[in-house]
Every structure is written in C-alpha cells, then in structure tokens.
Amino acid sequence: xxxxxxxxxxxxxxxxxxxxxxxxxxxxxxxxxxxxxxxxxxxxxxxxxxxxxxxxxxxxxxxxxxxxxxxxxxxxxxxxxxxxxxxxxxxxxxxxxxxxxxxxxxxxxxxxxxxxxxxxxxxxxxxxxxxxxxxxxxxxxxxxxxxxxxxxxxxxxxxxxxxxxxxxxxxxxxxxxxxxxxxx
Amino acid sequence: xxxxxxxxxxxxxxxxxxxxxxxxxxxxxxxxxxxxxxxxxxxxxxxxxxxxxxxxxxxxxxxxxxxxxxxxxxxxxxxxxxxxxxxxxxxxxxxxxxxxxxxxxxxxxxxxxxxxxxxxxxxxxxxxxxxxxxxxxxxxxxxxxxxxxxxxxxxxxxxxxxxxxxxxxxxxxxxxxxxxxxxxxxxxxxxxxxxxxxxxxxxxxxxxxxxxxxxxxxxxxxxxxxxxxxxxxxxxxxxxxxxxxxxxxxxxxxxxxxxxxxxxxxxxxxxxxxxxxxxxxxxxxxxxxxxxxxxxxxxxxxxxxxxxxxxxxxxxxxxxxxxxxxxxxxxxxxxxxxxxxxxxxxxxxxxxxxxxxxxxxxxxxxxxxxxxxxxxxxxxxxxxxxxxxxxxxxxxxxxxxxxxxxxxxxxxxxxxxxxxxxxxxxxxxxxxxxxxxxxxxxxxxxxxxxxxxxxxxxxxxxxxxxxxxxxxxxxxxxxxxxxxxxxxxxxxxxxxxxxxxxxxxxxxxxxxxxxxxxxxxxxxxxxxxxxxxxxxxxxxxxxxxxxxxxxxxxxxxxxxxxxxxxxxxxxxxxxxxxxxxxxxxxxxxxxxxxxxxxxxxxxxxxxxxxxxxxxxxxxxxxxxxxxxxxxxxxxxxxxxxxxxxxxxxxxxxxxxxxxxxxxxxxxxxxxxxxxxxxxxxxxxxxxxxxx
Numbered sequence: 001x002x003x004x005x006x007x008x009x010x011x012x013x014x015x016x017x018x019x020x021x022x023x024x025x026x027x028x029x030x031x032x033x034x035x036x037x038x039x040x041x042x043x044x045x046x047x048x049x050x051x052x053x054x055x056x057x058x059x060x061x062x063x064x065x066x067x068x069x070x071x072x073x074x075x076x077x078x079x080x081x082x083x084x085x086x087x088x089x090x091x092x093x094x095x096x097x098x099x100x101x102x103x104x105x106x107x108x109x110x111x112x113x114x115x116x117x118x119x120x121x122x123x124x125x126x127x128x129x130x131x132x133x134x135x136x137x138x139x140x141x142x143x144x145x146x147x148x149x150x151x152x153x154x155x156x157x158x159x160x161x162x163x164x165x166x167x168x169x170x171x172x173x174x175x176x177x178x179x180x181x182x183x184x
Numbered sequence: 185x186x187x188x189x190x191x192x193x194x195x196x197x198x199x200x201x202x203x204x205x206x207x208x209x210x211x212x213x214x215x216x217x218x219x220x221x222x223x224x225x226x227x228x229x230x231x232x233x234x235x236x237x238x239x240x241x242x243x244x245x246x247x248x249x250x251x252x253x254x255x256x257x258x259x260x261x262x263x264x265x266x267x268x269x270x271x272x273x274x275x276x277x278x279x280x281x282x283x284x285x286x287x288x289x290x291x292x293x294x295x296x297x298x299x300x301x302x303x304x305x306x307x308x309x310x311x312x313x314x315x316x317x318x319x320x321x322x323x324x325x326x327x328x329x330x331x332x333x334x335x336x337x338x339x340x341x342x343x344x345x346x347x348x349x350x351x352x353x354x355x356x357x358x359x360x361x362x363x364x365x366x367x368x369x370x371x372x373x374x375x376x377x378x379x380x381x382x383x384x385x386x387x388x389x390x391x392x393x394x395x396x397x398x399x400x401x402x403x404x405x406x407x408x409x410x411x412x413x414x415x416x417x418x419x420x421x422x423x424x425x426x427x428x429x430x431x432x433x434x435x436x437x438x439x440x441x442x443x444x445x446x447x448x449x450x451x452x453x454x455x456x457x458x459x460x461x462x463x464x465x466x467x468x469x470x471x472x473x474x475x476x477x478x479x480x481x482x483x484x485x486x487x488x489x490x491x492x493x494x495x496x497x498x499x500x501x502x503x504x505x506x507x508x509x510x511x512x513x514x515x516x517x518x519x520x521x522x523x524x525x526x527x528x529x530x531x532x533x534x535x536x537x538x539x540x541x542x543x544x545x546x547x548x549x550x551x552x553x554x555x556x557x558x559x560x561x562x563x564x565x566x567x568x569x570x571x572x573x574x575x576x577x578x579x580x581x582x583x584x585x586x587x588x589x590x591x592x593x594x595x596x597x598x599x600x601x602x603x604x605x606x607x608x609x610x611x612x613x614x615x616x617x618x619x620x621x622x623x624x625x626x627x628x629x630x631x632x633x634x635x636x637x638x639x640x641x642x643x644x645x646x647x648x649x650x651x652x653x654x655x656x657x658x659x660x661x662x663x664x665x666x667x668x669x670x671x672x673x674x675x676x677x678x679x680x681x682x683x684x685x686x687x688x689x690x691x692x693x694x695x696x697x698x699x700x701x702x703x704x705x706x707x708x709x710x711x712x713x714x715x716x717x718x719x720x721x722x723x724x725x726x727x728x729x730x731x732x733x734x735x736x737x738x739x740x741x742x743x744x745x746x747x748x749x750x751x752x753x754x755x756x757x758x759x760x761x762x763x764x765x766x767x768x769x770x771x772x773x774x775x776x777x778x779x780x781x782x783x784x785x786x787x788x789x790x791x792x793x794x795x796x797x798x799x800x801x802x803x804x805x806x807x808x809x810x811x812x813x814x815x816x817x818x819x820x821x822x823x824x825x826x827x828x829x830x831x832x833x834x835x836x837x838x839x840x841x842x843x844x845x846x847x848x849x850x851x852x853x854x855x856x857x858x859x860x861x862x863x864x865x866x867x868x869x870x871x872x873x874x875x
Binding site for chain 1: 195197232326328329330331332339342371373432434464465481484485488489490492493495496498499500501503551617696
C-alpha cells in the first residue's frame with residue numbers, strides 16, 4: 001500500500017463497538033496511524049443478542065481514510081479519484097443532496113409511516129419463517145430510525161423504545177435462524 | 185530460584201494492564217504462601233502488549249515430617265518385647281522395616297508410630313499446576329473471547345513465556361502452550377527470540393525496541409519533552425492521567441513536538457486542551473502558564489527522521505481544532521436561554537423525568553439555600569445559573585467533548601455577557617468530579633454544585649436504587665463526597681434534613697419510596713460517605729464515629745464537632761471525662777426519664793455538680809449556635825472535677841427511691857449535654873487499646 005510501517009506510529013487504541021438496534025457488540029480498537037484513525041478492528045462477541053462462536057472479526061472504515069493518509073490530505077474531497085477527477089467531482093453533489101434531504105427535508109410523518117410499515121412487514125415475515133427478508137426489513141427500520149433521528153424527531157424516551165422494538169425483532173430472527181440450523 | 189512469566193497479548197487498555205498486574209502479584213503470592221514456598225522478592229512489569237511477573241522464590245517446599253500412629257504399644261508388642269503380628273502388619277502397611285517403629289506417648293496412652301519425611305515438591309511443579317488457574321481467574325471490567333476458544337480475557341493472548349530457574353516451565357491454557365520465547369516490539373522486532381533468564385529477557389527486549397520498566401518509560405517521556413521544549417523556552421503542561429495512559433500504551437516512547445496555527449489560540453484554553461488530549465492524546469505546551477501553539481505527542485517508535493509522525497499529527501489536530509472552532513461559533517448562534525427550552529427532550533434518568541424538570545428543582549434548591557445561608561443578594565443570579573446550567577448538553581461542543589459539560593455552558597454564558605457570578609456558577613457546577621478535584625471557587629457555583637449533586641442522590645435513592653459494593657452506576661458516592669468537600673470548603677451550615685425534605689418535595693411525588701424512608705436512607709448513606717471523607721482527611725475512625733454519633737443535623741457542624749474532639753482528645757482530663765461519661769451511660773442504660781427536683785439534693789457534691797452543669801449550659805448556648813465546638817468542649821471539660829467528686833462520694837443507687845430517681849435525673853441531664861457534642865461511647869481510649 002506504500003506505508004512503510006517502520007517509519008510511522010501505528011497504534012491500537014481501545015474503542016469497543018456496539019449497535020443496540022441489532023443487539024450486537026464487540027471488543028476492539030481504533031487503529032491510529034500518526035494520529036489519524038484509519039481503521040476499526042472489532043472482535044464481535046454478540047449479534048442478535050446471541051453469543052457468537054467462533055468469534056468473527058470485523059475491519060471497517062478504510063479506503064478513504066487510508067487514501068487521505070497517503071495523499072496527506074485532511075479533507076476527503078481533496079482526494080484524487082483518478083488523474084483528473086477528484087473525490088469532490090465524484091461525491092460532493094451526493095453529499096450535499098443527501099445532507100439537505102436527511103437534515104432538512106425528510107418528512108417526519110412519512111418516515112414514521114414507512115417505519116411502521118417496515119416493522120409490520122418484518123413481523124409478518126418472521127411469522128412466515130422468511131427470516132432473511134425479515135432481517136432486511138429490520139435494517140430498513142434501523143435506517144429509517146437514523147433518518148428520523150437526524151431530523152431531531154425522536155425524543156430520548158422514544159429513542160430507547162424504538163431501539164428496543166427493532167432489537168426485539170432482530171433478536172427473534174437470530175434465535176429462530178439459529179434453532180433452525182443443524183447442531184454442530 | 186528465578187521465576188519469569190510473560191503473558192503476551194494484543195493491545196490491552198492501560199487500566200486493564202494495571203489491574204491485571206496487581207491481580208497476578210496478589211494471586212501468585214497467595215499461591216506460594218499456601219504452598220509454604222518462601223518469596224525472596226516478586227515484581228511486575230507491564231506494557232499494553234505484555235503482563236510480566238518475575239521474582240526469586242525458594243526452589244522447593246521445605247520437607248515435612250509426618251508421624252503415622254499405629255496400634256497401641258500393648259497390642260503391638262508381647263510382654264517380652266517381641267513385635268506381634270499387629271506391629272508387623274503396621275510396618276508392612278507403612279512400607280518400613282520393623283526397626284523404624286517407635287513408641288510415642290499420646291493423650292490416649294502409648295502407641296507405636298512411624299516418622300516419615302515428606303519431600304517438599306519442587307517450585308516448578310507447584311507453579312505449573314497453579315498458573316493456568318491463576319491466569320484464568322484474572323478479571324477485567326470487560327472480558328472477551330476470540331477464535332474458537334473458551335478462554336475469556338481482556339484481549340486475546342498471543343503467547344505465554346514461562347521460565348523457572350532458567351528452564352522453560354510447561355503448562356497449557358485452553359490450548360495455548362507456554363514456551364521459552366517471546367517477541368520484541370510489534371513493528372520494529374516482531375521475530376521470536378528465546379529467553380534464558382530475566383536479565384536476558386529485559387536486555388534483549390531493549391535491543392528489540394521494548395523498554396520494560398514503566399518508570400523508565402515515564403522518565404524518558406518527561407526527559408525528552410523537556411529537552412525538546414527547551415529551545416522554545418516552553419514546558420509540558422502536566423497531565424498525570426494522560427501520562428499514566430501513554431506510559432502503558434507505548435513500549436518504546438519517542439516524544440514529538442508539533443505546532444498548530446496560532447489563530448486557534450482564540451479558542452478557550454479548556455476547549456483547546458481537551459481537543460488535544462481526548463482526541464489525540466497530546467499534551468499542551470505552556471510558557472509561564474500561557475498556552476503556546478505547540479503540542480507534545482508520544483509515539484511508539486525509535487525516531488521520526490522524516491517528520492512523518494509529526495506532520496501526520498499536526499494535520500489531524502488542525503482538522504479537529506477546525507471542528508472545535510466551528511462548534512464554538514455555531515453553538516453561540518442559539519442563546520443558552522433559548523437552548524434550555526429543549527431540555528424537556530433530554531432524560532435526566534429513566535424514572536426521574538427530564539433535565540427541564542431537574543433545572544426547575546435546582547432553581548428551588550439554590551433559592552432555599554440562599555435563604556438559609558443568608559446569601560439573599562446572590563439569589564437571582566444563582567437561580568438564573570440553575571436554569572441555564574444544563575443547556576450545554578444540547579450543544580455540539582459537549583456532544584463532541586462530553587468531559588467539557590458545564591465548562592462549555594459557562595464559557596458560552598460568559599460570551600453572551602452574563603455576570604461573572606452566573607457564568608462561573610455554570611462553569612463550576614460539576615466540580616468536584618473526583619476526590620482530588622477542588623470544589624467550586626465561587627459561592628454561587630458551590631451552591632449550584634451542591635444542589636445538583638443532592639438532587640441526583642435524592643432522586644436515585646428515592647427511586648429505589650441501592651448502592652452496593654463496587655456498583656455505583658449513578659456516581660452517587662462521588663456526588664456525596666463532592667457535597668462534603670463543598671460544605672467544608674465554603675463552611676456552609678444549613679439544616680441538612682430540611683434540605684433533604686426540600687429536595688424530595690421538588691420531585692413532586694414521582695419518587696416511589698415514601699419521603700420518610702428516603703430521608704433515612706439518605707442520612708445513612710451520607711453518614712457512610714462522610715465517615716469515608718473524614719477518615720481520608722486523616723481523622724481517627726473513633727473520633728469520626730463519635731462526632732457523627734449525634735446525627736447529621738448539619739454536615740458542617742458534624743465536621744466542627746470532629747475537629748473539636750480531635751483537638752481535645754490529647755488532653756488527659758478529656759480521657760477521664762470520657763470514662764465518666766461512659767459510666768453515666770452505663771448507669772442510665774434502659775431507664776425511663778426521671779424529673780429532676782433540685783430541692784431533693786442531699787449532698788454538697790450533688791449541688792456542686794448541678795450548679796456547674798447549669799453554668800455550663802448557659803455559657804455554651806451561643807457557642808453551640810455558632811458551631812464553636814472547641815469552646816463548648818472546653819467548657820464541658822470543667823465537669824470532670826465535680827463529676828469525679830460526685831461519683832466518689834455520692835451513692836447514685838441510694839436506698840431511698842426519691843433520692844435515687846433524683847440522682848438518676850441529674851445524670852440524665854448530663855447525658856443530654858454530652859450528646860450535643862458527640863457520642864462519647866464511640867471513642868477508643870488508650871486503655872481500651874491496651875486491653
């Protein structure tokens with residue numbers, strides 16, 4: 001990759017990970033290169049509320065951060081995508097439009113309605129034993145929750161409740177999925 | 185015999201390393217003591233990648249002699265002294281020749297016996313058996329599993345090195361086998377190398393980029409920083425917490441000094457230094473107490489010849505400071521008062537409602553305190569500060585740097601032009617956050633901090649939570665210690681139970697526990713915490729018990745009683761008085777209250793004691809109300825003579841019932857007077873200790 005590790009300061013700083021909506025958590029680090037966080041490294045301990053065995057490992061973040069390090073840039077949009085196209089050319093419009101939508105425009109009532117529909121759909125799919133599509137809808141719920149949160153539409157009490165609702169669905173899916181697997 | 189153990193792991197948090205080493209030290213010592221193996225010395229070392237124990241222990245257990253008792257002599261030997269079949273059978277069973285049998289006398293008579301020597305086991309055998317259990321028993325605040333193993337530890341164990349007398353000591357831990365090799369610095373010397381002794385281990389590590397001794401790593405960090413800052417005539421701004429962490433996080437410290445654009449010095453220093461410390465673990469740099477646009481970082485390398493590490497850190501810090509500047513400018517677009525209206529959206533605690541409700545309660549409490557402490561002039565500002573103090577929880581700055589809560593609000597309040605009393609009160613109201621930190625400087629800050637902490641304690645205990653052992657999720661102990669420190673520092677003398685009642689009524693009936701129960705739980709809790717705080721300040725435990733004996737009518741008064749007791753406890757007269765006070769208590773134990781009639785006094789010693797008592801009672805009234813307990817105590821010491829004479833010459837348990845009851849009534853008056861001061865029965869005197 002072009003990083004000569006012996007010339008740099010590479011550190012693993014304690015930084016555990018947790019996603020309460022999907023009942024998952026792990027123990028790990030942020031990987032810091034000369035003061036810049038380039039990667040997260042996590043040993044997953046639970047997912048869907050179930051103890052994992054064997055323990056999976058996740059490496060996340062990455063490309064842009066590493067590229068920023070390599071190009072010595074502190075703004076992602078200053079990166080070069082190719083010889084003549086910058087990351088700004090490629091992604092800035094997307095960032096602006098989605099920011100405008102997420103923070104200012106998204107219709108909260110409609111989001112709530114979409115959340116309700118996705119949640120109902122997930123519940124009925126679980127009943128039908130279609131666990132993977134059900135899980136997909138849970139992820140959609142989680143995403144809609146994030147959108148409502150970004151609009152400041154969720155009070156702290158509601159927040160705990162909604163997270164709890166999604167987690168109950170996900171944990172249920174995980175339990176059924178595991179019990180359907182042959183032992184061993 | 186030399187012992188060396190190294191548990192090599194992936195990077196552990198520094199707190200885990202410290203706790204792991206302390207546990208290893210304790211458990212290994214305990215194991216050796218139980219095995220009767222002498223420990224000449226034992227020492228631990230640690231970095232984020234290794235937990236190390238070394239020591240010098242006896243090579244084996246001492247031999248032990250065992251006496252096996254057989255049949256009685258009368259059965260084992262015939263009259264002519266010839267061994268019978270009983271003796272022969274015993275010798276055979278014990279696997280010894282007949283001539284090894286001897287006769288010993290026991291309480292039950294004479295018996296045949298064999299003395300056997302049990303060879304002590306070698307050190308290696310004992311440790312090889314014990315170490316897996318010891319390592320498995322280490323506990324950490326958060327544990328993990330990895331791979332397919334069953335083992336739980338702070339972070340994955342990569343290898344185990346164990347030597348005993350220079351030879352590898354073999355054991356295995358959930359499939360990880362101990363060996364005689366380890367590796368050097370993760371990046372600089374990752375290759376395995378074989379270790380022969382502790383000296384060999386630490387010197388090879390140095391060559392391979394690892395300084396084993398934490399003290400040496402700390403020394404290097406400070407020395408390099410000093411040397412590198414000398415040319416710019418600056419110094420490191422001390423930060424023990426950060427140094428404690430870095431001294432474990434790096435195996436080979438190398439100090440880098442970098443800079444940032446001077447323009448960022450416009451940011452408040454609190455924000456600058458937190459952005460540096462918490463984001464990137466960088467030290468601030470000062471000259472004559474003023475922050476300079478430089479930082480000190482500690483890298484885990486041998487050097488930075490191309491300045492890549494310095495430049496990398498500078499780039500990231502610049503981006504962070506730019507964020508901080510953005511928050512600083514953006515947050516101030518919404519005034520605090522307007523922001524505070526959003527507090528009803530933030531939950532203070534699950535069962536205890538929102539922060540909006542909390543700040544209203546705080547306004548009530550500081551208003552009450554201002555009245556009780558004769559600080560009425562301060563009241564409007566204290567109330568205003570209370571209403572604004574939590575608004576910064578809604579700022580981006582606090583979201584980014586949570587440890588700055590309170591201080592950020594104070595800084596914004598100052599920028600908005602609030603008076604110094606108001607912004608300082610907001611700024612200081614989380615203080616003291618620890619036993620070491622100072623309480624708020626300003627009076628309004630102290631009142632608000634006190635109210636905030638008390639409101640939390642009353643709320644959490646009132647909602648039925650209990651604080652036990654090591655679990656104190658709401659930080660109530662820290663809050664109670666904070667209240668104690670504030671009260672002592674600012675000499676706040678107010679009726680404590682009334683304040684508790686006020687705090688409870690502020691919750692307006694949402695507390696599930698009845699008010700009377702909350703008060704008694706709070707009083708018990710505070711008695712415990714004050715005891716801890718006073719003892720930590722060096723007061724004797726028995727004086728503390730005695731001073732807290734009369735109850736916490738006022739925290740400050742309890743402290744004044746304690747000071748007075750401690751000052752007087754050296755006097756020999758005091759000791760005699762205490763003994764008499766105890767005697768009074770013993771005589772009165774379990775008796776009903778009697779009425780005193782001075783007309784019934786029969787002996788001059790009774791009259792003398794009574795008149796001295798009356799005189800003292802009058803004299804100490806003003807002292808008591810002003811909390812001048814030392815003067816009260818000195819007055820009460822005057823009772824020592826008359827009370828002594830009373831006990832010498834007057835028979836309390838007189839035949840005549842009227843006389844007896846009257847004398848008991850006189851002693852009850854005395855007991856009442858003593859109780860104003862302390863529970864003397866809790867004091868431990870020299871003679872108690874001797875017995």
